[in-house]
Amino acid sequence: MAYGKSDAKSTSTAGLEEVLILLREDLIGELQAINQYQAHIDRIENEEIRELLEHIRDDEKEHVAEITHAISRIDAIQREKFAHDHTAGAEKVAVETDESTILTVGSMFGK
Numbered sequence: 135m136a137y138g139k140s141d142a143k144s145t146s147t148a149g150l151e152e153v154l155i156l157l158r159e160d161l162i163g164e165l166q167a168i169n170q171y172q173a174h175i176d177r178i179e180n181e182e183i184r185e186l187l188e189h190i191r192d193d194e195k196e197h198v199a200e201i202t203h204a205i206s207r208i209d210a211i212q213r214e215k216f217a218h219d220h221t222a223g224a225e226k227v228a229v230e231t232d233e234s235t236i237l238t239v240g241s242m243f244g245k
């Protein structure tokens with residue numbers, strides 16, 4: 135999958151380290167975007183606008199996944215870490231989680 139125009143046929147090892155740094159910075163931006171859209175969704179009552187922002191927020195979540203996968207392809211240690219669920223009681227959380235129990239920025243602050 136290619137999104138940008140690039141004539142580069144290969145990247146040196148040092149180049150890949152720089153790419154990883156940039157991807158991690160991009161990942162931060164995508165995560166911050168999700169939080170910002172969610173905060174706005176929680177404050178807006180207009181259903182049409184809320185649905186639009188929810189759609190955009192979900193696009194940002196896809197971007198997080200895409201960047202995470204890109205990082206995983208480049209960084210072998212990160213790939214290994216992603217391969218295992220390191221959260222305690224992950225199976226229990228997965229079973230008990232439903233839409234009504236998912237925390238949002240707004241729900242965490244009583245909205």
Ligand SMILES: [Fe+2]
Nearest residue numbers: 164193194197
């Ligand atoms: Fe994005």
